[in-house]
Amino acid sequence: MDYLGYLLIFFGAMAFLVSAVGLVRMPDVYTRMHVGTKTTTIGTLLVIFGIIFIEPSWAMKLILLAIFIFLTNPLSSSVVARAAHKDGAVLENDAFKEVSK
Amino acid sequence: MLLMLSMLITMYRFLKGPTLSDRVVAFDVMSIMGVSLLILLAVYFQRSLYLDIALVFGLIGFLGSTIFGRYIEKGV
Numbered sequence: 426m427d428y429l430g431y432l433l434i435f436f437g438a439m440a441f442l443v444s445a446v447g448l449v450r451m452p453d454v455y456t457r458m459h460v461g462t463k464t465t466t467i468g469t470l471l472v473i474f475g476i477i478f479i480e481p482s483w484a485m486k487l488i489l490l491a492i493f494i495f496l497t498n499p500l501s502s503s504v505v506a507r508a509a510h511k512d513g514a515v516l517e518n519d520a521f522k523e524v525s526k
Numbered sequence: 527m528l529l530m531l532s533m534l535i536t537m538y539r540f541l542k543g544p545t546l547s548d549r550v551v552a553f554d555v556m557s558i559m560g561v562s563l564l565i566l567l568a569v570y571f572q573r574s575l576y577l578d579i580a581l582v583f584g585l586i587g588f589l590g591s592t593i594f595g596r597y598i599e600k601g602v
Contacts, residue, residue, distance in 0.1 A: 441559055468562065
């Protein structure tokens with residue numbers, strides 16, 4: 426049971442690493458936000474479920490934390506995306522602009 | 527250890543980021559990574575007290591990025 430937990434934590438940490446590398450390599454704000462929010466959500470959920478396998482007595486607090494992160498992470502990402510759009514951030518290689526030109 | 531590496535790479539984007547929005551996104555990602563790091567520390571030191579700290583830190587990080595979004599949008 427412990428080894429399954431360690432495996433899940435390892436996959437969660439790999440998701441965080443993918444998130445960080447994508448955050449450096451992506452070209453504009455929206456793609457950075459895309460890579461930043463989805464991979465961190467799945468990484469945190471994987472780490473939390475791995476720790477539930479390791480320490481089953483802490484399950485209530487961990488499940489509360491998982492629900493909280495699952496609800497608030499897309500919300501804050503959406504708020505920041507709307508703010509960046511109002512601020513005038515542009516897409517690199519805007520496909521719609523290329524078509525309508 | 528892998529998580530620390532990820533936080534360092536995110537810190538690079540946080541310091542370098544061309545616009546303010548990039549920095550806010552990097553801050554959001556770093557706060558969630560901090561929550562995971564606190565949970566891992568709770569297992570490492572066998573203290574369930576750290577879980578409460580992780581919960582409050584997640585709440586504060588969410589409030590922080592939301593308020594930064596409001597600041598970018600309305601300039602208040």
